[in-house]
Amino acid sequence: MNERKILSDYVYTMVASLVQAGIKNVVISPGSRSTPLAYAFASTKQLTMYRQVDERSAAFFALGLAKATAKPVVLLCTSGTAAANYFPAIVEASYARVPLIIVTADRPHELREVGAPQAINQPNxxxxxxxxxxxxxxxxxxxPTLPFIERHLARAVAIATSAPFGPVHVNVPFREPLLIDFSNELPTTTFKHSDMGQLIPTDDAQQELSAILQATKKGFIVIGELALGTDLAVVWEFVRxxxxxxxxxxxxxxxxxxxxxxxxYIITTYDAIMKSEDFKTLVQPETVLRLGAxxxxxxxxxxxxxxxxxxxxxxxxxxxxRDATGVSTHFIHANIGQWLTQLEITNVALEKTYLAEWQKANELAAMHIEQHAEVAKDEGAIVSRLLKLIPNGSDIFVSSSMPVRDIDTFLLATPKDLRVFANRGANGIDGVVSTALGLSQGNQRETYLLIGDLAFLHDVNGLIASRYQQCNLTIIVLNNDGGGIFSYLPQSTVEAHYEDLFGTPTALTFQDVAKMYDMDYIRVDTIDELSEKFATMKKQPLRLIEIFxxxxxxxxxHRKLWQRISTELKA
Amino acid sequence: MNERKILSDYVYTMVASLVQAGIKNVVISPGSRSTPLAYAFASTKQLTMYRQVDERSAAFFALGLAKATAKPVVLLCTSGTAAANYFPAIVEASYARVPLIIVTADRPHELREVGAPQAINQPNxxxxxxxxxxxxxxxxxxxPTLPFIERHLARAVAIATSAPFGPVHVNVPFREPLLIDFSNELPTTTFKHSDMGQLIPTDDAQQELSAILQATKKGFIVIGELALGTDLAVVWEFVRxxxxxxxxxxxxxxxxxxxxxxxxYIITTYDAIMKSEDFKTLVQPETVLRLGAxxxxxxxxxxxxxxxxxxxxxxxxxxxxRDATGVSTHFIHANIGQWLTQLEITNVALEKTYLAEWQKANELAAMHIEQHAEVAKDEGAIVSRLLKLIPNGSDIFVSSSMPVRDIDTFLLATPKDLRVFANRGANGIDGVVSTALGLSQGNQRETYLLIGDLAFLHDVNGLIASRYQQCNLTIIVLNNDGGGIFSYLPQSTVEAHYEDLFGTPTALTFQDVAKMYDMDYIRVDTIDELSEKFATMKKQPLRLIEIFxxxxxxxxxHRKLWQRISTELKA
Incomplete structure (x- = not known):
């Protein structure tokens, strides 16, 4: 068999194995060494191919796609530092538990660690x-080669999508020549299917958990970001x-x-009410149960x-x-699943007054937060206003630092169908534009990105994706010229070096970025203009609302609002 | 002693140790966890502090500074994915042998791997x-703590600056509170000085080398990129x-x-003349000696x-x-140093005609290259023209892919004082703008960056540095709307998927980037406009010449030129 036929069979077997394992989306960055696989991906109609030149952004784009679909996404890049650019998104995927199949093309063994160009030590x-x-x-x-790679790719996808989800890395060496024979049909794979088991607590643990929950007089549940694909119906049933x-x-x-x-039972204003010492004394818990991050x-x-x-x-x-408090007493290694609703919970001992205290405080805080939104002009009020303007059925991606916190404060229980996403695995401000774009490609919903000026700037290259695929995203930049979150930290009490090291203003505004990328650009200087300008947005693929x-x-x-809520809770 | 005093002593001891070890430049990205060190660096007058929000660009900026100064540069970032963003530049520094001291702030042990925000597994x-x-x-x-960190930082710098130079990583955990007492004076360090030895071949190896060199009738020297700080006088003396x-x-x-x-003895046109089979037959070597990459x-x-x-x-x-040819016969592990000029070289056996063949071919190729530059209108001719326009005493940073190859072809032996730099460790197209900016900060010379459109776009964030420090750089973008190098590869013979996977045109132009960053923008559509427009450039801190x-x-x-040279060499 000739070299070219062997290479073609190899890459189409890779693609067939990935398709067989359920892969639908591939994000490719251009390069030479990855040519055989890029050809095979591009010529496979079962796959949707996305492209992005900047590999850092490409990996975050894939992360967003995987979040939207709760399915693994394949990345492909060439050898060298291209692969190193994936690293930030891989770290985020690792902590955020997002399945990514990272495929890096490599040089063959004879070109590794011998000073050959674009050859770096890629294994591990x-x-x-x-x-x-x-x-x-x-x-x-x-x-043995083809049967081996079939099973190794099934294994890669199985590992990425077993609990906890996460990234896996497949390094694939190619020797020149890199051209293949195109094929319209994928080879049949001999490996069929992997089943990802469900992790369920032991009977003993379930009984102990039931006993504690039923005996608790003062207790609450805390629910953070849940694993991708978690069935919320199960969680609701448990709350019920x-x-x-x-x-x-x-x-x-x-x-x-x-x-x-x-x-x-739903408490949304805890961040505000937890600033009141009186309230905290009132609601000291015996038991706390946490699901999610x-x-x-x-x-x-x-x-x-x-x-x-x-x-x-x-x-x-x-x-x-996953507990930074240092006071956890029980750890149950399990998926959120039906078992949670099948626990014996018949005599709940929780004091009615305990629930009532939380409800009262929550209502009071919610009222003040809504009032604030009516009269104030700060970012909090702007976020409140945006939450009213963003239509039913939308997804909102929020950047780390302040936007995620503002959403957490100002998004109250809502009858609207809104979903919120963020990169909270490692909480970086990197890759946010790309993740939002990836999300918007996979979610089939209207998508909004809420982001500060530094995070927007950090991943402005995310927008390159819009040159290669049709996009639909509204980006709302809260431009406060620098790092807003530091104003809430002790560093802000020290004048020396503050703006140099923390504020770090760039004095940049983004109308030129909008122009470069053919975005509809809307400048908002005061909250009063927001509703009108929001309504008159054009239907361009990308829209940029810059709010100063x-x-x-x-x-x-913010402090005034918190103070007011604390005072009321004391009264 | 109180916590704050302990923390202050710790970070100022770190700074004092680095200053003692010869560190002059620090590149900082904003963050909270890194606060104590950022304060200490910012308040130390012996150091120059540079800032860049995008850590990927920050690390390449530091790489450029280190290349310019041949001295290690310190990087500082906060915990989390910030540190992961350094990775591409670290990989490049590793292969390009550039000394970087990467300092990453980390969470204390009790916040590692427990789901705390911005905490990732940072050691190693x-x-x-x-x-x-x-x-x-x-x-x-x-x-033991302060004496230990003093010596460990001396060690970090010693390792980074011992042959081969390279990056080292110092992970520093900080527990809250993060504020320090500022100090105007650095503490005295108890560790004084590390001496980095010179690696010299054994006497036996020197004798064997002398014997081979003296006995060779047909041989040539190949000199690639040399180690940072190599004394060129030694190399010239050896050539002499x-x-x-x-x-x-x-x-x-x-x-x-x-x-x-x-x-x-200097041959610059080897890439062109090596395309002639006749010439290659003529100059078959017995011995080849390579210095550098x-x-x-x-x-x-x-x-x-x-x-x-x-x-x-x-x-x-x-x-x-470092040999990808697979035909090396002798390896000498040594620095380029005085020993090279002290080898016994008395009776050189090299045939005069052998040298003459190389000289003749080199002159002929040089003539054709110069003629090409006069009449052609392609990127090669543009690069030739630029090399004439760029004034004496300048540095040129060239991007990977085509610019570095065009410079290699079109820069002939010149009486001008021009220096050329590139990121050829891993040959990525990432971080190029930042590396050039870093170079321009450290070299005290006029600096030009020659770059393609995709590489410029990849590190457009490098320009953020210009918001934080005074810059002086002329960026020349050769905009051919996509990946130019692929046109020279076998992929270009396959029409299917070519533009999708390799050409990857974005249809982007960069006048909006220039506007955003207050750059003088010069658009050049034909080579004929180049000289005039080059002469009328404004003296803004950043200038962008975009050549289509x-x-x-x-x-x-290119092919026409190579063909002509090959034909002539045959004649």
Missing amino acids: LYGAHVKWSVDFPLADGAA QLKWPTIVESLSNMRASIPEDCLP QPISKFIMQFISKSQPNAYIIIDEDAMF TDRAENVKA | LYGAHVKWSVDFPLADGAA QLKWPTIVESLSNMRASIPEDCLP QPISKFIMQFISKSQPNAYIIIDEDAMF TDRAENVKA
């Missing part, structure tokens, strides 16, 4: 930050059965489309930590103890 | 791509003694300021590989065998 390139890494054999035509105050982070997506009978709110986490509940139970699909705000004013307004 | 984050990685202790006030044809890559910086008596030119490397010289001797400061070219035309023009 991503270290501890992928779930698995494998270095493939060359397309050598040997009998337990009837405890349930603290839901915006990223749990349990603040919208709330079942009517669950509504009384640790919430963003430092105040609720500090409250749990200081309360030292008799039982702080964490249910998590990863054996890693003031860092100092934002802090003042 | 960069795997095999740093020379050394160390996880520091907390500022704990214990007696040996009198062999000496192939000098543009990145060796031996095509400019050539000593008069060395000029006859493998040259860019595939043709010269293939010639060496096919020639299988009796002796192919590589002198390299790294024990890694055509990918297909460039290939045609």
Whole structure:
């Protein structure tokens, strides 16, 4: 068999194996060494191919696509630093538990570590930050090769999509020549299917959990960002059965489309009410049960930590103890699944007054937050206003630092169908534009990105994707000229070096970016213009709303609101 | 002692140790966890602080600074994906042998791998791509701590600046609170000084080398990019003694300021003349001696590989065998130093006609290249023209892919003082704008960046640096709307998917980028406009010359030139 036929069979077997394992989307960055696979991906009609020149942005785009679809996405790049550019998104995917199949083309062994161009040490390139890494054999035509790569790719997808989801790395060497024979049909694979098991607690653990939950007089549930693909119906059913105050982070997506009978238990304003010492004394818990990631709110986490509940139970699909409070007492390694609603919960001992205290505080805080939104002009009020303007059925991607916190404060329980996403695995401000664009490609919903000026600038290259595929995204930049979150930290009390090291204003505005990328550009200087300008947005593929705000004013307004809520809770 | 005093002593001891070890430049990206060190760096007058929000660009900026100064540069970022963004530049620094001291702030142990925000697994984050990685202790006030970090930082700098130079990683955990007491004076360090030895070949190896060089009738020297800080005077003296044809890559910086008596031996047009089979037959070598990295030119490397010289001797400061030809016969692990000029070279056996053949071919090719530059209108001719326009005493940073190859072809031996730099460690197109900006900050010379449209776009964020420090750089973008180098590869013979996967045109132009960053923007549509427009450039801190070219035309023009040279060499 000739070299070219061997190479063609090899790459089409790779593609067939990935398709067989359920892969639908591939994100490719241009390069030479990856040519055989790029050809095979591009010529396979079962796959949708996305392109992005900047590999850092490409990987975040894939991350967004995987978040939208709860399915693994394949990345492909050439050898060299191209692969290193994937690293930030891989780290995020690792902590955010997002399945990515990272395929890096490599030089053959004789060109590794010998000073050949674009050849770097790629096996295990991503270290501890992928779930698995494998270095493939060359397309050598040997009998074991194709059956091996079939099973190794099935394995790669199986590992990426077993709990906890995460990234895997497949390094594939290619020797020149790199051209292949195109094929319209994929080869039949001999490997058929992997089944990803469900992790369920032991009977003993279920009984202990039931016993604690039923005996608790004062307790609450905390729900952070849940694993991709979690069935919310199960969680709602559990809330319905337990009837405890349930603290839901915006990223749990349990603040919208709330079942009517669950509504009384949903607490959204915890970050605000946890600033009141009186209230915290009133609601000291015996038991706290947490599902999903640790919430963003430092105040609720500090409250749990200081309360030292008799039982702080964490249910998590990863054996890693995801608990920074240091007061957890029980760890249940399990997926959120039907078992949760089949626990014996018959005599709930929770004191009615305990629930009532939470409900009262939550209502009061919600009222003040809504009032603030009516009268104030800061970023918080702007976010409130945006949440009213954004239509039913939309997804909102929020950047780390302030936007995610503002959404967490100002998104109250809503009858609208809104979903909120963020990169909260490692909470970086990198790759946000790309992740939002990826999300918007995969979610089949109107999508909005809420982002600060530094994060927007950091991933302005995310917009390159719009040169290669049809996009539909509204980007709302809150431009406060620098790092807004630092104004809330102790650093802001020290004048020396503050703007140099933390504020870091660039004095940049983004109408030129909008022009470069053919975006509809809308400048908003005051909150009063927002509604009108929002309504008259053009239907271009990309829209950029730049809203100018003031860092100092934002802090003042936030603090005033919190102060008011604390005062009322004391009264 | 109180916590704050302990923390302050810790970070100022770090800074004092780095200053003591010769560090002058620090590149900082904003963040919270890094606050104590950022304060200490910012308040130390012995250091120059640079800032860049995008950590990927920050690391390449530091790389450029280190290249300009041949001294290690310190990077500082906060915890989380910020650190992962350094990775591409670290990989490049590793292969390009550039000393970087990467300092990543980290969370304390109790916040690692517990789901805390912005906490990722940072120890050994960069795997095999740093020379050394160390996880520091907390500022704990214990007696061994300060003496330990003093020595460990001296060690970090020593490792980064011992042959081969490279990046090292220092991970520094900080526990809150992060504020320090500012100090105007650095503490006295108890560790004084590390001496980096010089690596010299054994007497036996020197004798063997002398014997081979003296006995060789047909041989040539190949000089690629040399180690940072190499004393060119030594290399010139060696050329002067040996009198062999000496192939000098543009990145060796031996095509400019050539000593008069060395000029006859300098061969610059090897890439063109190596396309002639007749010439190659004529100059089959017995011996090839290589200093520095493998040259860019595939043709010269293939010639060496096919020639299988009796002796192919590589002198390299790294024990890694940097030879992708597979025909090396001798490896000498040594720095380029005085020893090279003290070899016994008395009776050089090289045939006069052998040198003459190289000289004749080189002159002929040079003439054709110069003629081409007069009449053609392609990128090659544009690069030739630019080399005439760029004033004496300048540095040129060239992007990977086509610009570095065009410079290598069209930069002939010149009386001008021009230096050429590129990121040829891993040959990526990433981080190029930042590296050039870093170079321009450290070199005290007029600096020009020659770059294609995709590479410019890839690191357009490099320009953010101009918001934080005074810049002086002329960027020349050769905009051929996509990946030009692929037109020279076999992929260009396959029509299917070509533009999708390789050409990848964005249809972007960069006047909006220029506007955003207050750059003087000059649009050049034809080579004829170039000289005039170049002369009327404004003296803004950043200038962008965008030259529009055509990918297909460039290939045609190059091939025509090579064909003409080959034909002439046959005649």
